[in-house]
Amino acid sequence: MSLTATQIRDALIEIVGSDGVVTDTDKMGAWLNEPRKRFHQTAAAVVTPPSVEAVQNVMAWANENHIGIVPQGGNTGLVGAQVPLSGQEVILSLHKLDRIRSIDAGAGVMTAEAGVILENAHKAAEAEGAMFPLWLASQGSARIGGVLSSNAGGVNVLAYGNARELTMGVEAILADGRLYQGLNALKKDNTGYDLKDLLVGAEGTLGIITAASLKLYPLPQDYETAIVNVASPETALELFQLMRERVGSRLNAFELIPWIGLDIQLRHGMLDKDPTASASPWYALIELTRMAGTEPGALQAALEVAFDKTLISDAVMAEALVDRTRMWAFREQMSECQSREGASIKHDVSVPVAAVPALIAEGSAAAEKFAPGIRPVPFGHMGDGNIHFNFSMPVGADPKAFMAEYDEAVHEIIYEVVLKLGGSVSAEHGIGQLKTELLRQVKDPVALEMMRAIKSALDPKGILNPGKLLG
Amino acid sequence: MSLTATQIRDALIEIVGSDGVVTDTDKMGAWLNEPRKRFHQTAAAVVTPPSVEAVQNVMAWANENHIGIVPQGGNTGLVGAQVPLSGQEVILSLHKLDRIRSIDAGAGVMTAEAGVILENAHKAAEAEGAMFPLWLASQGSARIGGVLSSNAGGVNVLAYGNARELTMGVEAILADGRLYQGLNALKKDNTGYDLKDLLVGAEGTLGIITAASLKLYPLPQDYETAIVNVASPETALELFQLMRERVGSRLNAFELIPWIGLDIQLRHGMLDKDPTASASPWYALIELTRMAGTEPGALQAALEVAFDKTLISDAVMAEALVDRTRMWAFREQMSECQSREGASIKHDVSVPVAAVPALIAEGSAAAEKFAPGIRPVPFGHMGDGNIHFNFSMPVGADPKAFMAEYDEAVHEIIYEVVLKLGGSVSAEHGIGQLKTELLRQVKDPVALEMMRAIKSALDPKGILNPGKLLG
Numbered sequence: 001m002s003l004t005a006t007q008i009r010d011a012l013i014e015i016v017g018s019d020g021v022v023t024d025t026d027k028m029g030a031w032l033n034e035p036r037k038r039f040h041q042t043a044a045a046v047v048t049p050p051s052v053e054a055v056q057n058v059m060a061w062a063n064e065n066h067i068g069i070v071p072q073g074g075n076t077g078l079v080g081a082q083v084p085l086s087g088q089e090v091i092l093s094l095h096k097l098d099r100i101r102s103i104d105a106g107a108g109v110m111t112a113e114a115g116v117i118l119e120n121a122h123k124a125a126e127a128e129g130a131m132f133p134l135w136l137a138s139q140g141s142a143r144i145g146g147v148l149s150s151n152a153g154g155v156n157v158l159a160y161g162n163a164r165e166l167t168m169g170v171e172a173i174l175a176d177g178r179l180y181q182g183l184n185a186l187k188k189d190n191t192g193y194d195l196k197d198l199l200v201g202a203e204g205t206l207g208i209i210t211a212a213s214l215k216l217y218p219l220p221q222d223y224e225t226a227i228v229n230v231a232s233p234e235t236a237l238e239l240f241q242l243m244r245e246r247v248g249s250r251l252n253a254f255e256l257i258p259w260i261g262l263d264i265q266l267r268h269g270m271l272d273k274d275p276t277a278s279a280s281p282w283y284a285l286i287e288l289t290r291m292a293g294t295e296p297g298a299l300q301a302a303l304e305v306a307f308d309k310t311l312i313s314d315a316v317m318a319e320a321l322v323d324r325t326r327m328w329a330f331r332e333q334m335s336e337c338q339s340r341e342g343a344s345i346k347h348d349v350s351v352p353v354a355a356v357p358a359l360i361a362e363g364s365a366a367a368e369k370f371a372p373g374i375r376p377v378p379f380g381h382m383g384d385g386n387i388h389f390n391f392s393m394p395v396g397a398d399p400k401a402f403m404a405e406y407d408e409a410v411h412e413i414i415y416e417v418v419l420k421l422g423g424s425v426s427a428e429h430g431i432g433q434l435k436t437e438l439l440r441q442v443k444d445p446v447a448l449e450m451m452r453a454i455k456s457a458l459d460p461k462g463i464l465n466p467g468k469l470l471g
Numbered sequence: 472m473s474l475t476a477t478q479i480r481d482a483l484i485e486i487v488g489s490d491g492v493v494t495d496t497d498k499m500g501a502w503l504n505e506p507r508k509r510f511h512q513t514a515a516a517v518v519t520p521p522s523v524e525a526v527q528n529v530m531a532w533a534n535e536n537h538i539g540i541v542p543q544g545g546n547t548g549l550v551g552a553q554v555p556l557s558g559q560e561v562i563l564s565l566h567k568l569d570r571i572r573s574i575d576a577g578a579g580v581m582t583a584e585a586g587v588i589l590e591n592a593h594k595a596a597e598a599e600g601a602m603f604p605l606w607l608a609s610q611g612s613a614r615i616g617g618v619l620s621s622n623a624g625g626v627n628v629l630a631y632g633n634a635r636e637l638t639m640g641v642e643a644i645l646a647d648g649r650l651y652q653g654l655n656a657l658k659k660d661n662t663g664y665d666l667k668d669l670l671v672g673a674e675g676t677l678g679i680i681t682a683a684s685l686k687l688y689p690l691p692q693d694y695e696t697a698i699v700n701v702a703s704p705e706t707a708l709e710l711f712q713l714m715r716e717r718v719g720s721r722l723n724a725f726e727l728i729p730w731i732g733l734d735i736q737l738r739h740g741m742l743d744k745d746p747t748a749s750a751s752p753w754y755a756l757i758e759l760t761r762m763a764g765t766e767p768g769a770l771q772a773a774l775e776v777a778f779d780k781t782l783i784s785d786a787v788m789a790e791a792l793v794d795r796t797r798m799w800a801f802r803e804q805m806s807e808c809q810s811r812e813g814a815s816i817k818h819d820v821s822v823p824v825a826a827v828p829a830l831i832a833e834g835s836a837a838a839e840k841f842a843p844g845i846r847p848v849p850f851g852h853m854g855d856g857n858i859h860f861n862f863s864m865p866v867g868a869d870p871k872a873f874m875a876e877y878d879e880a881v882h883e884i885i886y887e888v889v890l891k892l893g894g895s896v897s898a899e900h901g902i903g904q905l906k907t908e909l910l911r912q913v914k915d916p917v918a919l920e921m922m923r924a925i926k927s928a929l930d931p932k933g934i935l936n937p938g939k940l941l942g
Contacts, residue, residue: 104825106708106712106825107823107824107825108715108824109823150661151661153659157658157659162659164665164668165636174917174921178917178920179917180917180918181915181917182915184823184893184895185823185893186821186822186823186893186894186895187821187824187855187856187857188624188628188821188852188855188856188895188898188899189821189897190621190622190672190895190898190900190901190902191895191896191897191901191902191913191914192902192914192918192919192922192940192941193669193672193677193921193922193925194622194635194665194668194669194671194672195918195921195922197635197665197668198664198665198668198669198925200665201664201665202664206664217719218715218716218719237577241577244579244689245762245763245764246762246764246765247762247765248688248689248691248720248721248760248762249720249721250719250720250721250762250765291716291717291718291719292717293716293717293718293769293772293773293776294717294718294721294765294769295765295766295768295769297766298764298765301764302764305764350657350660352578352655352656352657353578353658354575354577354578381659384658384659385657385658385659386658386659422657423657424655424659424660424662426661426662427657427659427660428659428661429661430661431661431662431663435662439663442662443662443663444651444652444653446645446649446650446651446652447651447652447653447666448663450645450651450664450929451663451664453928453929454664454669454925454928454929456928457924457925457928458921458924458925469663
């Protein structure tokens with residue numbers, strides 16, 4: 001039943017032509033090596049279809065021959081969804097489907113193919129005077145298909161939602177090659193089940209997204225940005241609620257950063273200048289959008305109220321673009337800066353917004369008790385309840401010995417706190433192959449049964465991204 | 472295999488007690504008679520479980536005995552989803568599950584059971600200083616379970632989204648009685664398929680929603696509301712885009728109303744005073760939210776720009792609550808006012824926002840050509856591309872003869888235009904039993920196959936709301 005390597009190669013060449021198939025192991029590196037270097041599997045082949053129809057033909061062939069297909073976009077995922085698990089799979093790269101099919105800034109919609117690089121989607125929108133508000137650290141490489149399949153988040157979720165909420169419709173190829181034409185641009189459509197949202201975030205296990213209609217927004221006239229000093233996550237939460245009451249949906253970002261993040265970045269020369277007003281145990285980076293028809297000053301006024309209520313002790317507002325850029329660099333370098341201090345243990349978790357202070361307090365205390373000297377570095381999207389709950393090794397520790405001893409155990413400690421608070425063990429990054437066992441342990445068993453039933457119904461032979469997400 | 476009426480009654484009484492079962496036809500009227508009086512079927516029984524566990528027990532019994540179950544909330548649906556199709560079904564009313572389980576305005580979340588009346592959800596939120604921003608004409612009767620199962624929209628979708636976007640998680644009972652515990656309050660959770668959005672809008676065919684965690688928003692300080700005169704839907708579209716550029720997400724409503732709507736309401740004494748500035752072929756009702764921390768005046772300033780660009784010729788701003796109330800009454804009476812002029816043919820359709828002018832022009836022309844003297848009354852949520860495209864009979868026509876001759880044919884004419892423009896034949900109201908045949912004709916066949924596969928996977932015996940949505 002199973003085809004030989006040669007048969008697979010020949011069949012794929014027949015479908016897409018010889019310039020669309022890579023089987024030489026040395027040349028497959030760009031598709032096999034993923035960002036965190038955790039997964040090291042090979043593939044039977046890489047196929048790069050030049051059209052939607054070619055994707056259909058590959059899938060029809062794969063389904064008939066029981067060949068596992070791993071869809072891949074920009075290969076920037078952090079949980080191994082986009083790389084093979086068994087090594088017998090064919091990687092199907094969408095990178096040749098890279099057209100913006102249409103764009104209408106006035107109507108607020110852009111139809112982009114799966115292979116469009118996120119940054120190019122931004123540029124296309126901006127050229128029309130509009131904005132596609134999904135910003136990620138990896139936007140120079142991440143492609144729309146992967147961004148949607150992983151339901152990516154980023155720094156703008158608070159105001160604009162994650163990839164799911166920014167998508168109006170998708171076109172996708174099912175396991176057997178059928179074309180699902182759900183590429184509408186409707187804000188309201190109650191004609192049946194929400195297939196769009198099922199395909200978005202399914203990590204390529206239910207269908208291969210080939211194009212999407214995406215929401216565009218008018219460009220703000222301006223941003224009002226500040227870094228403020230807060231005494232604790234509790235105070236930050238009160239401040240977040242105050243901001244929400246005062247400016248509602250204009251609140252574009254509310255990011256929490258601990259002092260250690262500033263200390264590391266300054267010590268390692270990662271910032272040309274301290275972006276904060278003064279020393280503080282915690283900082284919040286707050287940003288409002290200002291549209292052309294609204295007067296400036298809302299952030300300044302809100303911070304004055306926050307001072308009066310003693311929610312903040314000091315603050316600095318961005319006066320020029322260079323200030324805003326530095327403030328955001330401080331935030332965006334939080335993940336990277338930890339590598340300058342040796343090994344770190346990372347968690348991408350969320351809890352209800354009101355539980356963020358408890359998460360940080362209980363998680364830090366439990367980890368510090370278990371691993372004396374470990375340095376908690378919890379930071380991130382407080383307004384979404386999404387904390388990148390990271391821990392740097394103790395000063396002077398041996399990185400390998402630290403990870404060997406503590407990595408798994410600290411995961412267990414943090415996930416226990418997260419679950420107790422009603423949280424999620426994967427807020428943004430997904431399950432992929434990294435967290436399938438964890439998912440089995442922590443997810444509602446009925447939810448798992450429902451997911452397996454849906455998977456079997458739409459991909460009965462189990463050829464779409466086999467072993468990912470549901471294991 | 473099939474149970475007798477007595478067996479059904481006895482089994483249900485054993486599960487929920489005798490005060491939870493109605494089988495007397497005379498007493499079932501409240502559950503059988505739906506708002507538009509189109510469907511006239513009976514039921515084997517009505518069961519009113521007092522707890523989630525009782526719902527589970529009813530479903531386990533129904534699944535074992537192949538009994539069709541029709542879940543029902545406030546019985547306000549307009550497409551017959553909530554009433555029986557064959558007459559052999561048992562109606563399962565959720566009205567006894569009417570607790571607000573928890574509410575946290577600061578965190579922005581309320582957990583409400585399926586039987587909570589929408590208006591009571593509003594009141595509970597307001598009592599905590601927050602807002603649940605889903606407003607419907609039927610909110611005094613509609614219940615949360617039905618609101619979510621039909622993915623209801625309403626007048627606030629532009630700023631806050633429809634029911635789906637306002638729901639963070641659901642608890643639901645599956646066909647065989649299993650309890651799906653998806654009641655989280657997380658803004659980000661990428662741990663598997665989006666089951667919440669599959670259950671929301673499924674019209675009770677995949678599971679019975681018993682509770683939901685709903686998003687709450689801070690109460691605006693104020694609204695800025697105006698009715699402006701626009702020459703045409705094209706101009707209204709330009710004005711909508713101008714408003715979006717100037718105030719972004721503060722735009723709370725942008726409703727289009729034709730002159731005939733004002734004329735009818737004034738002639739029949741439905742308004743104490745003309746809410747418009749002067750006569751105009753079209754009006755737009757525009758509303759902005761203003762949070763406490765933002766200065767007033769944005770609508771006034773935007774309208775001045777619109778005057779300068781000759782997008783509007785006259786305008787009146789609401790100066791007091793009574794003005795705002797009258798303006799909204801004018802909009803909300805649009806559906807009802809048509810009944811004062813005899814029969815009318817109604818369509819709940821949507822198109823991409825940019826296609827609204829074409830929809831109105833082409834749809835009106837085609838209908839007027841086919842039915843001379845027919846009076847187009849297209850109105851509604853322009854900002855969502857969702858037009859209630861209604862037609863009043865010619866002046867002096869016989870209502871019955873008019874409907875007999877034109878109802879079906881005008882539907883076909885309008886749906887043809889809608890589909891040509893990439894639109895939806897059911898923007899808000901759903902499919903129910905009214906539009907199953909239409910859905911089969913117009914929906915992407917692969918989408919229908921996917922929906923049927925999911926239905927079979929989650930409800931293999933087909934007992935959940937049989938015959939609805941997928942036919």
